[in-house]
Amino acid sequence: MSLAAVHTRLDRAQIHRHEAAxxxxxxxxxxxxxxxxxxxxxxxSAFAVAPAMxxxxxxxxxxxxxxxxxxxxxxxxxxxxxxxxxxxxxTPEQILAAAQAQMALTTTGCQVSEAKLLGKTAADTxxxxxxxxxxxxxxxxxxxxxxxxxxxILAHSADVARAADPTASPAQCTLAANTxxxxxxRQYAKDAGVACTVDQAKLRGQSNDGAIVYEIGCSDGPGFWxxxxxATWTKTPCIQVLAERGTCDFTTTAENAAFVKTLLAGSEAxxxxxxxxxxxGQNANGVFYEAKCDGADGVIARLNTENVVQQIYPCxxxxxxxxxxxxxxxxAAAAAPGGGxx
Numbered sequence: 001m002s003l004a005a006v007h008t009r010l011d012r013a014q015i016h017r018h019e020a021a022x023x024x025x026x027x028x029x030x031x032x033x034x035x036x037x038x039x040x041x042x043x044x045s046a047f048a049v050a051p052a053m054x055x056x057x058x059x060x061x062x063x064x065x066x067x068x069x070x071x072x073x074x075x076x077x078x079x080x081x082x083x084x085x086x087x088x089x090x091t092p093e094q095i096l097a098a099a100q101a102q103m104a105l106t107t108t109g110c111q112v113s114e115a116k117l118l119g120k121t122a123a124d125t126x127x128x129x130x131x132x133x134x135x136x137x138x139x140x141x142x143x144x145x146x147x148x149x150x151x152x153i154l155a156h157s158a159d160v161a162r163a164a165d166p167t168a169s170p171a172q173c174t175l176a177a178n179t180x181x182x183x184x185x186r187q188y189a190k191d192a193g194v195a196c197t198v199d200q201a202k203l204r205g206q207s208n209d210g211a212i213v214y215e216i217g218c219s220d221g222p223g224f225w226x227x228x229x230x231a232t233w234t235k236t237p238c239i240q241v242l243a244e245r246g247t248c249d250f251t252t253t254a255e256n257a258a259f260v261k262t263l264l265a266g267s268e269a270x271x272x273x274x275x276x277x278x279x280x281g282q283n284a285n286g287v288f289y290e291a292k293c294d295g296a297d298g299v300i301a302r303l304n305t306e307n308v309v310q311q312i313y314p315c316x317x318x319x320x321x322x323x324x325x326x327x328x329x330x331x332a333a334a335a336a337p338g339g340g341x342x
Contacts (some may be wrong), residue, residue, distance in 0.1 A: 090117065099128040103138070104148040110138060110148075116175060131177035136184045139173060152177040153186070153212075156203045189216045192226040192233035200250045217250025222259050243279040260291050260301075267309035269299045280322045286310055290325050298328030 090098070099115035118127040121141065131137040138148040151173035158170040173179065185201035196218030204213040204225065211227040216235075218224075224235045224247065238248035239256045251337035253276055260277035264270050272293035280288040286302045293299065298315040300322070315325035 026163060095128070096124075096215060099130045099140065102128065102140050102142055103130055103132075103148065105146050106140070106148045107140075107237040108132070108148050110135065114175060114177060128180070129173055129175055131175050134187075136181075137173055137178035139171060139177060152181055152203060155181045172200070185214060185216070188214060188228075188233075189226060190222075192216075192228075192235045194218070194224055194226065194235055196221050202249075215248060215250060217248075218255075223248055223251040239277070239279045243281065257291075260289050261336075262293065263289065263303060263307055264299075264309060267301065267312055269293075269301060269309070269312045272296060272299060276327050278327060288322055290315075290327055292325075292327035298325050299327060 002118045011275055093115045096112065096115045097122045098113045103112050110130060112130045113133045114131035116129045118129055118139070119125055126142045127139060128142075129137065129139050137151045139146040139151070139154060140146050149171075154170070154172045158168075158172040161168040161170040183203060185203075186198045187232075189196075189198045189201060194216050196216075197220050198216055199219040200217030200223075202215055204215050206212055207227065209229060211229040213227045214227055216226055221280070223238045225238070225241050225248070226233060226235045237259075238251035239259065241248050242256070257274040257277045261274040262271070264272055264274070269291065272291055274291045275294045276292040278290050282288065286304050287307075288302070289301050289320065291299050291301065300313040300315065300318045301309050302311045302313070303309050313321050317330040318324055
């Protein structure tokens, strides 16, 4: 998976996408990556809920003589009042059926379990909020075709809008089934194969292939970026995200260091107390990590695809392995050790 920094912006009228390309070269290895990504938040045009009842027309007071003399006129006035009464408000069952019909015309796959009528737009379209069982809900507008916006995206957009303007009132979901966004993101992490205990999660943006990217933070280790494309979830460890010049807000330097420490177990560098680590890249010989060791010379470790250490290169002699150590000061260049260059 290719990753880069994701930028977001709010457009109150419609979705606008913008791409910010970012190239990352990992010291001559095959992990060159690019992600042009953006997040655009959908905010429906302002709508006003139709009043439940029209104001009653006040009839002028007439004297008894006038009322008696114009019985036909009174009947006509009563007929006009009946015609001017507003249509009865739709029942919950009618609202649910109408919302289900709209969502059936979208590609969301939402099985509507609850619906709320929000009102009409200036363009005379109708807006509903729907819950989708255990899945995230939507706000849907009766355009042709219907336009559905995820409650997750709307919640993120609302946070961004309020951060920029505390008085903003962006559209967002309010049904109880739709308000626990973290619950949905924890399920996404599980679907993507993230086995950690998720303590934080957020939407990062949208990749140039249309996938929505999320960041997952773990209470018991480093986090991931995850995304779904064509019904398939993928996950990228944050140490790789950083190598490709992305950012992880929920993963610390210490967590990445602890992860690399576990990789060194059983190797000649097992005694290294890793305080900082980075993914350097990979080639046909394996995957390369640098580890900074507390009170000792750092190392570069080469691992196979099963994450088993194949070779350890001390930083003192590893200047030609992927450009050498960056986390540990190294002496002048020396001959490359056996095992080949990165």
